[in-house]
Amino acid sequence: MAKSIAYIINDSEISAGTRGASLGPGAMRVADDNSGNFLFSKYPIHYVKTMNHLLDQPTKYKWGKRADGLATVYKNVAEVVSRERKKNDFIIVVAGDHGSAGGTIAGLKVANPQHRLGVLWIDAHGDLHTPYTTPSGNMHGMPLATALNEDNLESKQNDPVPDTIKFWNELKNTGGIAPKIEAQDLGFIGLRDLETPEVELMERKGIKNISVDEIRTEGVQKIIDRLEEKYADCDELYISFDVDSMDPDIVSHGTGTPVPNGLTPNEASELLRHYAAHPKVKCIEFVEVNPCLDEKTNHMAEVAYYLMKEVVEVAEKKA
Numbered sequence: 093m094a095k096s097i098a099y100i101i102n103d104s105e106i107s108a109g110t111r112g113a114s115l116g117p118g119a120m121r122v123a124d125d126n127s128g129n130f131l132f133s134k135y136p137i138h139y140v141k142t143m144n145h146l147l148d149q150p151t152k153y154k155w156g157k158r159a160d161g162l163a164t165v166y167k168n169v170a171e172v173v174s175r176e177r178k179k180n181d182f183i184i185v186v187a188g189d190h191g192s193a194g195g196t197i198a199g200l201k202v203a204n205p206q207h208r209l210g211v212l213w214i215d216a217h218g219d220l221h222t223p224y225t226t227p228s229g230n231m232h233g234m235p236l237a238t239a240l241n242e243d244n245l246e247s248k249q250n251d252p253v254p255d256t257i258k259f260w261n262e263l264k265n266t267g268g269i270a271p272k273i274e275a276q277d278l279g280f281i282g283l284r285d286l287e288t289p290e291v292e293l294m295e296r297k298g299i300k301n302i303s304v305d306e307i308r309t310e311g312v313q314k315i316i317d318r319l320e321e322k323y324a325d326c327d328e329l330y331i332s333f334d335v336d337s338m339d340p341d342i343v344s345h346g347t348g349t350p351v352p353n354g355l356t357p358n359e360a361s362e363l364l365r366h367y368a369a370h371p372k373v374k375c376i377e378f379v380e381v382n383p384c385l386d387e388k389t390n391h392m393a394e395v396a397y398y399l400m401k402e403v404v405e406v407a408e409k410k411a
Contacts, residue, residue: 107191116381173199210326346386
């Protein structure tokens with residue numbers, strides 16, 4: 093039995109291009125209530141203070157939309173995650189958009205600065221943009237660049253204003269540690285919607301993506317074996333699960349940026365159950381459920397909740 097488990101709820105959605113992800117954590121809790129499992133009542137829930145009120149006004153920062161608010165959210169997320177990680181063996185983060193996951197990484201690093209932190213990003217998107225490369229300015233496409241302390245000036249396309257750069261540097265330095273992770277300790281599963289600057293950065297840094305086709309060809313277990321070797325020298329692992337990693341035609345379109353030909357729920361389940369049991373994995377995060385976009389009522393949240401339930405049940409059995 094795990095010594096202790098905690099939930100962290102983060103309703104932030106200020107870095108997405110489409111509204112509604114702030115309702116995702118609540119939609120998963122509705123799925124829990126409707127199931128009669130009451131999983132959220134089993135362990136303490138800790139809430140992150142958001143800056144979603146900034147969505148009610150225009151942003152001044154074209155190439156880093158609401159970077160001022162996101163810098164505050166990063167600090168708030170990092171504070172809660174670091175505090176709870178120091179007290180608990182395992183943390184489940186349920187968040188709105190993926191942009192604040194850089195704060196989660198910062199919190200894990202602050203809790204154990206001496207740990208070499210590995211990140212497995214299960215997502216349709218690379219989230220490696222910076223204000224210098226982003227085509228949209230939406231900062232849910234940038235959290236991994238903050239964790240890597242990366243500007244990617246080699247692929248520069250934009251000229252952000254000085255205030256954007258100031259807040260960008262704050263994001264990268266959240267917790268006073270930069271970088272939080274090294275490129276060799278970052279892995280991807282399921283990427284299938286990348287822009288040129290992200291591809292160029294991945295090629296330059298040697299960051300690999302394991303495609304859905306590779307999972308189908310090799311099988312999940314062989315992929316896990318490959319990743320075991322990759323993360324052998326890491327002390328701790330963080331798994332970030334974006335629901336858009338799954339195939340919208342199989343699950344639903346209840347996420348901000350659905351991309352065809354993704355994972356099946358069964359493939360996602362096999363991966364997540366393995367990592368929930370992994371001794372190095374101390375945090376798994378679920379993001380980007382958007383019930384406003386769900387053509388199947390609340391189906392995306394129900395699938396995400398089912399996957400989270402499996403993770404909690406496996407984590408409870410950890411020695």
